[in-house]
Amino acid sequence: MKVCSTCKLELPLTDFYKSKSKKDGFYQECKTCNKKRLAKYRRDNKEKIAESSAKYRRDNKEKIAESSAKYRRDNKEKITSRAAKYYRDNPEKYSDYYKKNREKILEISIKYSQTHKKQISNYKTIYKRLNPEKSYDAVRKCHKKYVSECTDNYLIKIIKRNTNLSPNKIPQDLIELKREQILLKRTCKELGNELKKHQNRN
């Protein structure tokens, strides 16, 4: 048993943290009092602590980047499954995020596809070899949907081809206009075909 220097209670030694520098091998202050003191210190020195941890992050950028890269390497599965679970539990957050950051995401994925051309084509080759029927079907279906539904990505591709605007600089209004224009063109074409059929019959 030992008396705490702060609360003056007599407590078992398990209620004190060990200290090599103290004569009896334990701190003068009990664990509860120590925790309280630290919590008070953190409350009273919020700014100072925030500043010094920001300074630590600035001064140790490389060290931090290395250790977080190591953590990601060592915990790949844990990270993936945690992200998958989060995605399942919060689908609305993801679609909100996607809507808010559409341009940023587009830019990143375009950059990625430019810098990883080889990896992507390797991946495609492997995927095709493993799933000969599926990949052909999936690609065909996907493309059909992309064109027939006039997806944003399809429209962006057309606008990019006609204007040389970089995809992240294309305003949403222009995409909507292009959609209207294409749908109108398709309707005209259909009407034209109908008219031709009609004329041929007569």
Ligand SMILES: [Zn+2]
């Ligand atoms: Zn105490």
